[in-house]
Structure formats: C-alpha cells, structure tokens
Amino acid sequence: MKVHPAAWVALVVLFAAVIGLQMLQAEQQPLGLPAGVSANLLYVRSPEFLRRAALSFDALAGDIYWIRTVQHYGQTKLSKDPNKQYDLLFPLLDLTTSLDPYFDVAYKFGSVFLTEAFPLGASRPDQAIALLQKGLRARPDKWELAQELGFVYYWWLMDYESAADWFTRASEMTNAPNWLRPLAAVTLAQGGNRASSRTLWTEIARDADADWLRDQAKLRLTQLDAMDGIDLIERVVEQYRARTGSLPTSWAEMIRAGFLHSVPADPSGKPFRLDASTGKVTLDPTSPLNPLPDPDHRL
Amino acid sequence: MDAIRTEALTKHYKVGFWRPRPYLALDGLTLQVGQGEVFGFLGPNGAGKTTTLKLLMQLIYPTSGHAEILGKPVGDVGVRRRIGYLPEQPYFYDYLTAEELLEYFAGLFGFAAAERRRRATALLDEVGIGAERRLPLRKFSKGMLQRVGIAQAVINDPEVVFFDEPMSGLDPLGRREIRQLMLRLRDRGCTVFFSSHVLSDAETLCSRVAILANGRLVTAGRLSEMLAFQAHGWELVVSGLTDGALKQTQERGRITRATRLAEGRYALELPLTPPPEQTAAALIALGAALVSLTPVRDTLEDFFVRQVSGAAGSRFSESA
Amino acid sequence: MRVIAHVAVNVFKESVRDKILYNLVVFAVLLISTSYLIGELTAGQDVKIIKDLGLASISMFGLLIAVFIGIGLVWKEVEKRSIYTLLSKPIRRQEFLLGKYCGLVLTLIINVAVMTVAFYAVLAYMEVTSPVNIRASWPAPATDLAMLKAVALIMLELMLVTAIALFFSTFSSPFLSAMLTIAVWVIGHFNEDLRNYGATISSPVAASIARGVYYVVPNFAAFDVKLQVVHAQAVPLRYVAVTSVYGITYVAFVLLGAAIIFSKRDFK
Numbered sequence: 018m019k020v021h022p023a024a025w026v027a028l029v030v031l032f033a034a035v036i037g038l039q040m041l042q043a044e045q046q047p048l049g050l051p052a053g054v055s056a057n058l059l060y061v062r063s064p065e066f067l068r069r070a071a072l073s074f075d076a077l078a079g080d081i082y083w084i085r086t087v088q089h090y091g092q093t094k095l096s097k098d099p100n101k102q103y104d105l106l107f108p109l110l111d112l113t114t115s116l117d118p119y120f121d122v123a124y125k126f127g128s129v130f131l132t133e134a135f136p137l138g139a140s141r142p143d144q145a146i147a148l149l150q151k152g153l154r155a156r157p158d159k160w161e162l163a164q165e166l167g168f169v170y171y172w173w174l175m176d177y178e179s180a181a182d183w184f185t186r187a188s189e190m191t192n193a194p195n196w197l198r199p200l201a202a203v204t205l206a207q208g209g210n211r212a213s214s215r216t217l218w219t220e221i222a223r224d225a226d227a228d229w230l231r232d233q234a235k236l237r238l239t240q241l242d243a244m245d246g247i248d249l250i251e252r253v254v255e256q257y258r259a260r261t262g263s264l265p266t267s268w269a270e271m272i273r274a275g276f277l278h279s280v281p282a283d284p285s286g287k288p289f290r291l292d293a294s295t296g297k298v299t300l301d302p303t304s305p306l307n308p309l310p311d312p313d314h315r316l
Numbered sequence: 317m318d319a320i321r322t323e324a325l326t327k328h329y330k331v332g333f334w335r336p337r338p339y340l341a342l343d344g345l346t347l348q349v350g351q352g353e354v355f356g357f358l359g360p361n362g363a364g365k366t367t368t369l370k371l372l373m374q375l376i377y378p379t380s381g382h383a384e385i386l387g388k389p390v391g392d393v394g395v396r397r398r399i400g401y402l403p404e405q406p407y408f409y410d411y412l413t414a415e416e417l418l419e420y421f422a423g424l425f426g427f428a429a430a431e432r433r434r435r436a437t438a439l440l441d442e443v444g445i446g447a448e449r450r451l452p453l454r455k456f457s458k459g460m461l462q463r464v465g466i467a468q469a470v471i472n473d474p475e476v477v478f479f480d481e482p483m484s485g486l487d488p489l490g491r492r493e494i495r496q497l498m499l500r501l502r503d504r505g506c507t508v509f510f511s512s513h514v515l516s517d518a519e520t521l522c523s524r525v526a527i528l529a530n531g532r533l534v535t536a537g538r539l540s541e542m543l544a545f546q547a548h549g550w551e552l553v554v555s556g557l558t559d560g561a562l563k564q565t566q567e568r569g570r571i572t573r574a575t576r577l578a579e580g581r582y583a584l585e586l587p588l589t590p591p592p593e594q595t596a597a598a599l600i601a602l603g604a605a606l607v608s609l610t611p612v613r614d615t616l617e618d619f620f621v622r623q624v625s626g627a628a629g630s631r632f633s634e635s636a
Numbered sequence: 637m638r639v640i641a642h643v644a645v646n647v648f649k650e651s652v653r654d655k656i657l658y659n660l661v662v663f664a665v666l667l668i669s670t671s672y673l674i675g676e677l678t679a680g681q682d683v684k685i686i687k688d689l690g691l692a693s694i695s696m697f698g699l700l701i702a703v704f705i706g707i708g709l710v711w712k713e714v715e716k717r718s719i720y721t722l723l724s725k726p727i728r729r730q731e732f733l734l735g736k737y738c739g740l741v742l743t744l745i746i747n748v749a750v751m752t753v754a755f756y757a758v759l760a761y762m763e764v765t766s767p768v769n770i771r772a773s774w775p776a777p778a779t780d781l782a783m784l785k786a787v788a789l790i791m792l793e794l795m796l797v798t799a800i801a802l803f804f805s806t807f808s809s810p811f812l813s814a815m816l817t818i819a820v821w822v823i824g825h826f827n828e829d830l831r832n833y834g835a836t837i838s839s840p841v842a843a844s845i846a847r848g849v850y851y852v853v854p855n856f857a858a859f860d861v862k863l864q865v866v867h868a869q870a871v872p873l874r875y876v877a878v879t880s881v882y883g884i885t886y887v888a889f890v891l892l893g894a895a896i897i898f899s900k901r902d903f904k
Contacts, residue, residue: 020896028896031889038882039851042858228839329904373724376902393726401724407716409646411653423642424725468721478724 079117085109086123090130094137103139107131110148118155122227124148128165129233132173134308142173163187164197168217171204172310181205196220214310215241236306243283243306250281250289250298258296266293317387319476319507320349320372324381327367341367343531344381349509349524351475354502356518356539357511359528360624365511366404368528369480373401385476397425400469404480406461410454414445414464417453418471425472439467444493459490466497470506477501479510483517495521515620529624550586553607554599557582561602570595585612639727640735647739648746651705659697660747664754666693671758683762683778684866690755691786691862698748698794699821702740706801707813709736714903723903730895737802737891744794752787776868785876786865792883793859797821799887800854803894807901823849824856854886 086109093101110127114120130138131145149166156162167183170176181204188197196216203213215238222234257265257276265271268280268291282288287304291297300307325345330336342364349355359365370376372383374391388395408417418436427435440449443463448456456464462482469477482498483491498508498521512518518525519539526536535542549572557580565571573585586592596606651657671686710733713719722732756779763771763778776782800820804813827850858879861871 020899024892024896028889028892031885031892034885035882035889036851038878038885039855042855042878042882043850370720370903373720375720375723376904377900393728396724396726399724401721403717403720405717406721407718408721409650409718411650420642420646421721421725424639424722424727426638465721 079113079120082109082113082116083120083123086113086126090126101136103130103135106139107141107144107148111151114148114152114155118152121159121161124152124162125165125227125230128169129230132169142169145169145173158190160187160190160193160197163190164193167201168221171209171217172214175209177204177208194220211241211244237310239284240306240309243285243300243304244309246281246283247289247298247300251296253277254291254296254298264293264296265291267291317351318348318384319351319353320347320355320383320385320509322347322368322372322381322383325368325371325378325383326380327364327371327376328379340531342371345528345533347526347533347536349507351507352502352505353524354498354508354522355510356522356525357509357528358515358518358525358620359511359513359534361513363528364531365513365528366480367531369401369403369478369511372478397472398475400472400474400477402462402465402469402477402479402482404484406465408453408461408464408468411452413452414440414449414456414467417464418468421468422471435471436467439471440464443467443497458485459487462486462490462494466494470501474506476507476509479508481512482510483512483514491517527620527623534623549588549612550592551608551610551612552584552586552592552596552599553577553582553609554584554596554604555581555607557599557604558602561599561604564602565595565599570598581607639731640738643727643732643735644737644739644742647709647736648742651740651743656701656705656743657747659701660750660754663693663697663751667754667758671762683759683766683774686759686762687778687783687866688862690751690758691783691790691866694748694751694755694787695790695793695860695862697751698744698790699797701744701747702794702798703801703814703817703821705740705743706798707805707810707817709740709802710805710898711808711810711813717903719903729899733802733806733895733898734891737799740798740802741795744798745791748787748791748794752784776865780865780868782868782871783865785871786861789859789861789876789879792880793856796854796856796859796883796887796890799890799894803890803897806894806898820853821856824854825860827853827855827857855882859883 086106089105089109090103093103093106107127110123110131113123114127117123127148128145131148132138132140132142134140146166146169149162149169152162153159153166163183164187167180167187170183171180181201184197184201184204187193188195188201200213200216203210207213218234218237218241222231222238225231225234253271253276254265257271257274261274265274265276268277268288271277272279280288281298283300283304283306285305287301287306290299290301292299300309322345325342326340327342329339329341331339345364345368357365357368367376371378372385372390383390385392385395386398409420412420415436418439419432422432422435443466445460445463445467448460453461453464462485466479466482469479479498482494486494495517498510501508508521510521522539524537525539525542527534562571562574562582566574570586570590571584572587575583575585577583584595586595592609596609600606667686667690670689713722719732723729727735759778766778771777797817801813801817804816808816861875863869864871
C-alpha cells in the first residue's frame, strides 16, 4: 500500500523537530537542586542497611551505585557551579564497595579521584586511605590495594615511612610484582625521588585497564618529564649567570648568547617561563600540565 | 455498474521465516457480480475465498490486479458506508453487550444516538436476539454471535454485503434462518456475496456462482446454465406399477434402474433418450399412475468435485 | 474527528469494564495508610514523604497503565480479529489508531486527575492537622499548587510512553512490546548520563554514539520535576513550555510512525 509522500516528509520534519527541541533543552539551564538535596542520589546512607535491603542483588546494586559514582564525578567535573563539591564521591564508593567488595575498579577510581586535587578530584587523601583499608580488610591478599595505599602516602601525603611500609607489605602478597621491594627500599632511604615516582607511574600506566587511569598516569609521567626539563633549563640559566655575572632577562638573550638553540618548551609544547629576577623556570600558566606536583619536595 | 468487479486480482504471501517461499494465495481472479444478485463464491477449504474477501475489504493488499466495489476502488472510505461485512468466525468486543456493539458500529456511520438505538433494536429483533441483547457478548453462543454478526453487517442498510462462511458452525435451524435472512436481503435489492464450502446452501440461494480452487477461478456463471448440460437422465416416480408392467418396460431398455419405494410405487431412472413422455405414456397404458417426472442433473457437488479435482497443482513457487 | 472520538470513548469504556480503575483504590489506600503510619514518626518530614510518595505513585501507576494497556491496544484487536469488522466500516486505519491512542490518554487523564485530587485531599488533611510551628518549617505549603506542574509533566510523559507502547503494538507481540517500551523508558531516564559520558570515557567513538543516542531517545528525565517541586524550587514556565512542546512533538512523531507502519500491514 502506497503511503502518501506527504507522510514521509512529515515524519522527517517531526524527527528533525524532536532533535532540535532536545538540543534546545540541553542548552537550558538545568533545574536547580537545593543544597544537600544531592544526597538523594544515595537514597540510603548506611552500607549495612543497603546490603540487606538489596537481598540477593548486591552485585547489581553495587553496579548501580558504581554508575552513580561515575555520574556524580562526571557531572561535578562538568559543572560550572562555583560551589561544586565532590562530597558524594566517597559515600558512593563506600556503598559500592560494601555491596561488592570485589569491585576492584571502584577502589582504583577512589584512590585516584579522591586524592586528586580540586577541581579534578575531591582532595581527600584521608578518604582514599579509608576506602583502601576497607578494601584490604575484605581482601587481605590483594597487593594492588596495598600498593595504592603506599602510593597515596608517597605522592599526596609525602609520608615516606608509611609509604615504604605499605610497599613492603604489598611486595609480600601473592603475585606481587618484583619492582615493589626495591621501590620500598629506595623510598625508605631517600624519601621522595623522581626515579621512584617514575617507576610507580609507569607501572600504573602499564597495568591500567581503564582509560581514565592510563590517562592519569600518562599525565603524571609527562609532568615528571616537564620537571626534568625545568631542572635542565635551570642549570643552563645558572651556567649563564656564572658566565655573564647576571641572570638572563629573556629566552632570546640566552639564545643570542648561544646557551640555547630555541625557546625551551614543555612536553605539551608550551614554552617555559623564565622569572628574570630569580632565575627560576616555571610552566606557562596556560600549559595543560599545570599544576605540577610540588617542586619543593624535589620529586 | 457492477456491484463487485475484480481484474486479475493476485496475492502472494511469503511463508516461512528463514527462507520465505512465495505462496500464491490468489492467482489472477477476474470476476463480476451484478447488482441485486445473490452470488455464491464456492471452493474447498484453502481455495482462496477468504483471501479474496480480505482483499475486497482491504484488510490485505493485492500483489497485483485491482478490484472495485460499486464502481469505486476497494478501500475507498465512502464506499464503505454502503457495504457490510461478516468475517468468518467473527469476534466482537466481549465486554460490550449486543446492543452496545451495534450502537458502536452505527456510531461509526455517523448516525445520531436515537437513530443508532432504533436500528440496533430493529436489527436485533430481525435476527432473533431477544433479551440476551443486554448480556455481554462473551456470554453468547456461536449461533447467537453469528446472528449479531449479520446484524452488524447490515446496520447501515448496505447495498452490497459480504459474508464469509455465514453458515459455519450453525445447526440446521440456524442455517435456515440465515438463509431466509439472505433472501430477505436480496428482496430488498441488496447484492449478497457470500463464500461457502457447503454447496447445498448455494444451490438454494444463488443465482450465480463462482468456483475457486487452489487460488484460481475454475468456472463462473449462472447455476442453471452450469448444471443444465450436465443433465443425464430423468427420474419418473409411478404408483400402481405391476411387476409384469415393470418387467416389460425394462426389457424394452427404457429404464436404467428401478428402485422400489413401496408396494407398487417405484422410482425409475430413465436415460436421456427416448423422450421420457413416451416411457411415461407406455407405463400409464400398462395401468400405472404418474406421480412425478424430474430431470436428473448433477448435483452441484458432483459438478464441483469434477471441476475441482481437475484444477490441481502446487501453489508454492520454487523458492526465490 | 467524530470517528476518532467514537473509538476513543469505546477504549475508555473497555478500560472501565476491565476494572483498570481499581488501581485508584490501591493508590488511595496506599497514600492514606502511609500518611497515617508515618504521622507518628518524623515531625515535619512526613509531608515531604507524602509528597514524594504521592507524586512517585501517580507516575508509577500511570506508567503501568500506559505500558500494559498500550501494548495491547492494537495487538488485541488484530489477534482476536475484531479489527476485520471494524475496518470494513467507514473508518480509516489512521483514525482507528488515533482513536485507540486518545482513548487510552483519556483513561490516563481521568486516572491521574482522580489520583491528584486524592493526593491533595490527603495533603490538605495533613496541613489542617499539623501544628503551626511544624508548618512553618515546611519549604512549601502541603497543598502547594506548584506540584501541579509536576503532575502536568507526568501526564505528558505518560502520553509519550503510551504513544511508544502503541507504536510497538502495531507490529509486535505484547511481551516484546512491553520489553521494548520499558527499555526505551529506562534509557530515556538515564539520558543525562549519556550526555555526560564524554567526561568519564575517553573513546571518542563511544562518546559520540552516546551523544547521538541522547538526542534521539526521548528524554524522559526532563519530565521529572518531582524533586524540584517537593523542595519548592522554582520550575520556570519556560521550562514547562519547552518540555511540553518537546513531548507533544515526539508524540506526533511516534504516532505518525505507527500510522505509517499500520497502514502498510496485511492482516493475515
């Protein structure tokens, strides 16, 4: 039976209208939620209660909370609200891992994004530690959890004794890789150092099964490269001062004097900044590698 | 203008899920039905009768060919005001009562509330549904449903009605009533097109018939014409025939067969020639009395069987 | 038009005779008993809970009716063959479809209206029986009329779900139609997550697929303003207007699709 061509035209028009209106809606300001109402996302606060309430569907409920975790992170990250917080990240992860203690990726996600500095994360290493320790109680022989704990102490809290302790414990667990023991030793001996950091992040990058984790690790490694670069350039600046008796005022001067071939840039391509009064080299403020891990602890 | 006209109406179905084979349900049906006729659309089960009716109601679409009702192409909404349809084994909304169903359908024609009620009541009376009309249809027997079906088919005083196996599942009383109803419709000037595999109905009702088998039209025309040339003898019923007279006539080769009905009463089968009047006269001369003289024709059944078994063949094409 | 209305009224009659409206009794009982039970528990929070429960129930009951009657609307007539006689009358196939749709929408409107009245009645009772100081702590009055915006959008959501169920009903069996309709509804509710996927996954292909799906699948989450009205957050009229136009356009799109499919069908 032939359908009137006008019907097909109308169908296409309506489809376009639907998509158009949807786009219009997407641009609209989302409806406001009053403060504290985001807690509705949890619906429930107590993991114990939830586990019982979920009956035999713990793992599924765990999945749902995992989805909510990712959603919460994503929305908060994208939000332009100046008062945004990642306040639900830990509770959601806590619930997820209570429902499903074997949910490895949740622990990893927590250890990365709970510790990450605001605005990319919650800036709460303490919460990450709590999460990971809870994980270890459920799975005492999972070396990755111990290693991540060590990492939090190492990178964020700069507590090298605790870090070395956790790396040692991790190295003694089943299937632990053999780079953990020497790492523990070096950490104990030298505290924070760039080589150890590089090792850690390289292992994380190699091992990562999630894109976001691999991207994190790559970013860190690039930052370490940038810091190596800064150290190198600062040495050249020092050489310039030793030769000419004063600090250079710009890259152009150093190039003319033959100390550099071209304007030095960080691995992302942005040129470094020279502070003419102190001789210190820093990243360009628009560089995507900002902020660098604290340079003062000589990583 | 013909009431119904089809031209090379054809319908292919695709049968089977994985490798659909085309199944020819109807092959090039060309037919005319004049206004005011009672037309019997006959054929064995699966011949394509219901397919034809569905094509005429535009419940399905033809693969090729076309059809017209009252001069307008099938599917014209205006024409549907002037027709009625009763499908095979009808189902109606079982949560409605008979009255409500008829009023619902009447409403589709645009009749006002009072008119709907009037028609519903009148028709339910006519088809013989009494107090049951207030019961929900789920409580109706098959025969009653069939009657409701006829009522809804004529609720709009149609000029053409289409009945698909209207007698199916009815007891003899029911069949008789439906037959009478159909004749009443004819008397009102309505064209009645009905399909059936029960030939005796057609014999009593129809002026013209078409016979369908295996999706093809085998023959169509006036019933009397189709059967006329098949007459192959006479039946003479006499009384008061003595054994002697019987023997005498038999010896002269005038009688094909004699069946004794009672004392002296015989049903005699005579050949086509010599003319039966001669044999009758001879028997009367021998002392018998004439009771009846009727030509022996093929029944429609004999005719039908002969025609249908000739039209054999599979309707599945080789797979495409 | 007249024909469509005629069919619609018949659908409504069927739903009444199928005792669909008994759900209203269940709703009323649920709401009233809950309000009575929790009245003893949390002072001040009970109104919020009743509002949440009431709106959620209106939505859920409506959804169940929309899906489970919607999937049978066309299918039942075709399966039982009552459509044979119906289509031999002067009614176009599209008129039949629209009539069925409007009939179910009519049923839903009446359902939602009655539920809303019962809902407000319970809230009014709570308002009257609560002490003044408790009432002062509520962000909005118990019988806040702004909740009608939520109800209106719920009604639109139901109209869209009905259209989708009807669409599937024109060509697939009830079980499959139910699954598909529910699947579309679930995906449509997580629409917001689809939009944000780009933030958490780095595969650009997957992100653009997610974004594409976001634009095509009906955005049911947009019809859900229950949270806002219960917390007395403003729901601007512009939002209601845009969302309504979206809903109605989508309904028209789906119904047209259904009509096209339906008009091409052979009824074997």
